[in-house]
Amino acid sequence: MAKSETRRYRLTGLSCTSCSAKFEKNVQELEGVSEAKVNYGAAKLTVTGQASIAELEQAGAFDNIKVKPEQEIDTEATHQKPAFWRENRSQLIAAVLIILAFVSQLTMMGEPRFLTASLFIAAIIIGGYALFIEGIKDLIKFDFSMATLMTIAIIGAALIGDFAEGAIVVILFAISEMLERYAADRARQSISSLVKVAPKVATIRRNDLEQTIAVQDIQINDVMLIKPGQKIAMDGIVIKGESTVNQAAITGEALPVDKQLSDEVFAGTLNEAGYLEVQVTKLAADTTIAKIIQLVEAAQGERAPAQAFVDKFAKIYTPFIILLATLIVILPPLFFGGDWQRWFYQGLSVLVVGCPCSLVISTPVSIVSAIGNAARHGVLVKGGIYLEEMGKLQAIAFDKTGTLTEGKPTVTDFVVLDDQFEATDLLQKISALEIYSQHPLASAIVALSQKRGIDATPISIENFKSLTGRGVQGDIYGITYSIGSPTLFVSDSKIDTIKQDFHRKSKTVIYFGTSDQVLAVIGLQDAVRQTSRQTIQALQTLGVKETVMLTGDNQATADQIGREVGVSAVKANLMPADKLKEIQALQATFGRVAMIGDGVNDAPALAMANVGIAMGVAGTDTALETADITLMGDDLARLPFIVRLSRSTLRTIKQNITFSLALKVIALLLVIPGWLTLWIAILADMGATILVTLNGIRLMRVK
Structure with a gap:
């Protein structure tokens, strides 16, 4: 593999953000690697340079991280999760030894208690061996990681004869790591479920031969054969058949969508009713579902401002805790006649409770x-x-056409x-004429004719002419x-009255007739989306202070649409540069502003x-790539959902940070009366980590 080549891997066993940073650093230091980046949220590793999987797994051995090439882990068969007892056997053995030690302590009341101490020491060594190795390595590098702090605390407890507490800390720490790993995996389930949405094989017809092949081997213009009840494996165009397709995996739409000749279908969607033949239009790596997965994984790896703040704070916080623990060990015995062993023990407890994990x-x-x-x-x-x-x-500023309205007349x-x-x-006559036109208004009339079941094909048109700009x-x-x-x-007063009435209602007017007589007047309008009004109302209920429509359309049309959907302000006759100025004006007044358009x-x-x-x-690549947020199903009703979810996320982050710091402060205050013990310290740290993680996972349930 060339040094400049970049490869991506999926990771299992990645338990915490600090472990993620450490693993990234270890990979970066491998010979032949020029760059490495770990995406904790998506559990992915990107490596530029030369490194074998064995070398990568060795770099992650401290957290038992397993590495698989990205394309191989897509199927469940490629990765069998180790049995629980095999993965945690050293901790299980340590737990058994601790139980035996307590039994020994209860049954052997007299001195010496050599057997009890030996069992506790064995539990510490067996259960904490991997932790100690990593902690000592980090200590030599002056890298004060969680492993370093725990190693110092446990070895320190053993040195002053508190073997029982040292052993319990080892087990509680192992439980904490296990639960944190489980919670992190739960948080990643949303993306792993997306990875599994699209089938890995498909039945295609190529050169008149039907065959079932892997999606990676399917080529553009191959024809997929999709039976009712089967998932669609690739993006493509329907060339035969009609059906309803469940697109929930892509767009979030609850109801199936009708598909017929020339309609687009997407990988990962479910063909429900009929048989379809679909001509493939994109390779496996370029399908809509593949792009969604790439975008979501990249987003999960991006650091939010709150996270950047916490990371900076943690860099100051950890050395502060080490300094505080050192002062607690030294100052009371030196200046206040305190007992060295007691305050050494309190210092060790501070190291444990001060771990910045949560x-x-x-x-x-x-x-x-x-x-x-x-x-x-x-x-x-x-x-x-x-x-x-x-x-x-x-x-929030809204474009009109295609956003608040359907975007078609x-x-x-x-x-x-x-x-x-x-x-x-x-x-019937109108439709027979309009079939030959490419104008959007013509398409609207033909659609009405088809909806009413009118067949215009028997009518023959002669001497057809397109009158540019007129009809x-x-x-x-x-x-x-x-x-x-x-x-x-040629118009008259009756026709003019109808036309003026339509214009007042912001409708486009077209006539049909002969050179002598107008036979029919047709009114057309860009229909307002059914969800627009309820979306605006929901946003206003959520406390969004201003909802404004920005459009290049005329003021009369804009005002009517504005009244219909219920926005608080309307700005019409705007060029693209004018819309930009309106956004700047909104920012000057309201601060943070969103713009929603095409x-x-x-x-x-x-x-x-x-x-x-x-x-x-x-499937629109431009929308996926240019916007900060994309509403996949063209469904405005998703907008209040994402506002609620975002606010819930902000509240959850604040709750987590506040709770984590408050719990640590309370535990540290226990040092003053000397009540802080190692097992209380580890329980406080473990409890905080688990609770903030579970609180974060609750966001997966926001509807």
Whole structure:
């Protein structure tokens, strides 16, 4: 492997953030490695340079870290978790020895208690051997890690004859590590479930031959054959069949989506009803689900501002604890006539209770859980910083077209002006003409015709013409019909009244008829999304002070849409640069502002906002790559969810930091009356670590 080559690995056994940092440092020091980065949240290692798996696992031996190439661990069969007793046999043996020691202590009341002491010492050596080796190595390097602090405390307890407490600390520490590892794995479950969503094999037809092959071997333009009840293995386009597809894994949508000819489908979704043949459009590494996994894992590895603060604080905090423990050992005996052994013991207890584990893990476990939960519900968050920013938002700006509205026109009114003609007959003629047009308005009319079950194919069009910017015309049964702008037709007062009424309602008006007579007037409008109003109301209920719509549309249309959805302000006739200025004005007034748009047209405003949110139609690479947060299913209703989740995350982080520090302060105060013992110290540290981790994991349950 060339030194410049970069490889990625998945890790198992990675128990804590400090272990993650230490493992990264150890790998970085390997000969042949130029760069190494550990993503604790996703349990991944990225290595640039040359290193074997055996060397990598040796670098992580202190935490029993196992390393597998990224592509190999995708299937459960490639990694069999060791049996519990095998993985923890030294701790189990130590626990048995401690039990025997206490039994011996109770049954042998007289002196000497050689057997009891021997059993406790054996428990310390067997249960803490790996810890001592690592602690001594770190001590030699003057790296005051958790292992160093625990090693000093346990050996110190043994030196002053407190073998029982030393042994109990070894076991409690092992339990703490085990529970912390379990909790970290739970926090990563959201991303591991995403990894398992897409099938690893698929049945394809290539050169008229059907075969089942691994997804890595599938090529673009291969045809997948998907039966009802099967998962779709690759992104592609439907070329045969109709079905309903459950896209919850990608978009978070609760209801299945109808799929027919030319519709796009995504890897990891479930084909429910019919048989489909799908032409593959992306390689396995480029599918939407693969991009989602990459983005979520990268986000889980990003450090949030709160985490950066905690990491800096921990660097000061740990040396402070060591200094405090040293002073507690020295000052009382020297200046106040205290007992050396008693205060030496108190100093050891301070070292244990001062371990910064719970403090350091308080933020990342919360961020990892929240980002994973958001991904499961169709919201991609690029990193902890954006999660924190969302929790502090005071104002949200919305683009109109495609965000608050559907982004495509729909027919709202079809008015027949002459009673001699039936609406169905006229709509059939109109559809026959509009089938030849590429205009969005034409597509809306054809869609209405199809919805009403009208078949326009029997009608033959002759002398078809596209009248640029005005409409289309053609001959039907020898009569020339036109459809398009009112300027193509001779109007009268009745028609003008209808047109003015439509304009007041911000509708687009088109006419259909002959050169002599207008036969029908059609009103079209970009329909408001069904979820827009309830989304705005939910945001206002959550305390978002300002919801403003920014649009390039005219003021009348903007005002009507604004009233319909309930935003608190409307800004119309805006160019992209004007939207950027509006975002700056909102920031000057409200502080933190989010902008939600399509991820492309509103790029300047999205970039200027504290958080840029894209309405990312599933599979749109631009939306996935440019936005800070992407709503995968184009579902605005996810917006209040991500605001609630972000605020819950901020509260949880504050709770964790406060609780962790408060518990340590209380335990340290026990030094004053001399009540702090080693086992109380380890229980306080272990309890804080477990509780902050479990509190962080609760974020996976936010709905």
